Amino acid sequence: MFTSFFGNYLKTKNVITQEQYTDVKNTQKTARVKLGLLAVESGLMTEKQAEEVNTLQTQMDKRFGDIAIEKGYLTDEQLGQMLSKQGDAYLLFVQTVTEKGILTSEQLQEQIAACKKDLQLTDAEFEALKSNDIDKIAEVVLKDVELSKVEKQYIELSLRNIVRFIDNHLRVEKAYKTSKYEAVAIANQNLIGNHSMFTAFTGEAEGVVALASIFGKEEFSKVDLDTLDSVCEFLNCNNGLFATKLSETDVDIDMEPPCMYAEEKEIVADELVVVPIYVEDKKVELVFAVDKKVAIN
Amino acid sequence: MAKILICDDSRTSRKILRGILENAGFEVVGEATNGEEGYQLYKELRPDAITLDITMPVLDGIEALKKIMAEFKDAKAIMVTAAGQKTKMVEAVKAGASEFIPKPFEEEKLIEIVKRVVQ
Known part of the structure; x- marks a missing residue:
């Protein structure tokens, strides 16, 4: 790292x-x-x-x-x-x-x-x-953005899982908040329960392909539904581990089936958290919102 | 050779699961992409066991399990779960699930579980 x-x-x-x-x-x-x-x-x-x-x-x-x-x-x-x-x-x-x-x-x-x-x-x-x-690195990249406890927990756990399952040489840039995100493609899963969460991986096409290829143990060459399916599977595992973590504090959330968008979309919300992550030096972004209304246009 | 039906909405999961099962000597007789399709294929193919992902569109794994068990009392269903689905797991046990396979898949553990169920 x-x-x-x-x-x-x-x-x-x-x-x-x-x-x-x-x-x-x-x-x-x-x-x-x-x-x-x-x-x-x-x-x-x-x-x-x-x-x-x-x-x-x-x-x-x-x-x-x-x-x-x-x-x-x-x-x-x-x-x-x-x-x-x-x-x-x-x-x-x-x-x-x-x-x-x-x-x-x-x-x-x-x-x-x-x-x-x-x-x-x-x-x-x-x-x-x-x-x-990775936990210490997360402290550094999150220091300038105001995050709720759940938001911080989600980022920290996601980074640990990327190190564990995808790339232990990842690079993370400073997290930021936005209300609008232009995506080339989206691998998305919503969580429901005590918290309502929108979670997604997006970013540059080659980053999405890299993440999908490593997790799916298959060489993908472009962003299509198969590639996004692999990313969604990683997101699903990640979110499952997050649900387990939250259940330790009696917070229950459940996962909905993932959704994939293989074309350009705009994610709009009152507030989205974006974490730029480089997998094999290629950019993917973790984009999520906790208890906010999110629209994909 | 035990016959297994895979039911999972994720192509990636189906592919990994099929690879592991076939390498271990099982025959994968079919793949379904949602619970309803899984139920229909179960009726048609009558496999020795079915793997059912819990989170699926159309009909989720628990509902598919209930439909299968209502018709085939001896059906052997192995639920595929991501972490954090404890409540669903309890529901699945009540509905007659034989075993659980956690995601992401650990090859050795997965084979051991499937062997135990089909024996």
Whole structure:
């Protein structure tokens, strides 16, 4: 998630190219963070000590961790902790862009500072984005929009389910409210009960196709009823899990059969919540309304 | 080879379900896209079991189950449910449902349930 977020920022600022972005993402799929970088970033070793161990590694057939322990730079316990962090998304990103010579460490730090300033992110919020924790990321993207408890719960649960069933590298942009939404196509399901909800996935055609293809385990190429059917199935599962969540607090809702619109439509309501989500870097939008009258024209 | 009828309004669900069942050696004798069609096909095909999605247009899974059970007391119906349909599940048990399959499908669990029902 961090790579999708920050990599995309660097791309839009023309700091890296689309090719470099794709290369970094692909490399990260199989890469692990090197222990030297982890030790320095964690403050357990100095850069000089890490370089010394790297040099010694070229002279003897021993692993970085074994040498660092022998030299007294790390304990067994610290090594264990670092090994468990080798999948750290932020550090993997740092390692990949620096090793590929795309940016130096200094340039990277400059860009992180610029990103925080441009997007008005506090240190704590940027740390949340670095964490790859979808709940923490949700806090950041929802901070500027006033949401009811149910609206917030619905977004958080939906994001968790997209990470779980669709793409664990998703990127989310700031949620917003609108009264009118122009859709290229709509996968919709209404919920009834203690709350009346309109829920839908829409967005750009290629995003809808990506979501449908991943969930339906089938290669769709365009937005048609079959593609939307797959998206509706995901929406149905998502809403079912949401109904379960609400039932824990004695709130009962039930799902109506999904509806599909494979042509351009306008969604109109007093207030719609829109959450832009990028699945495999393609945009889909979660559009919903709680206890509002919604019309599809 | 046990004969299974699939009744679900979602093409995606039908396709995934058919794939899992056929791979496990079951014969999928038909597909219905709503409860009424499911009831009609059940009468015609007399499968060993029918899978019934709960949320469907025209006639939902519970109503289709009631119609089938009223006519075929020994019918074996496996309800397909999304999470969060507890009330409907209770209703389905009262109407004679044999088992439940949760969505999204977990292959091993699904096969185990269908085998148990048709044995």
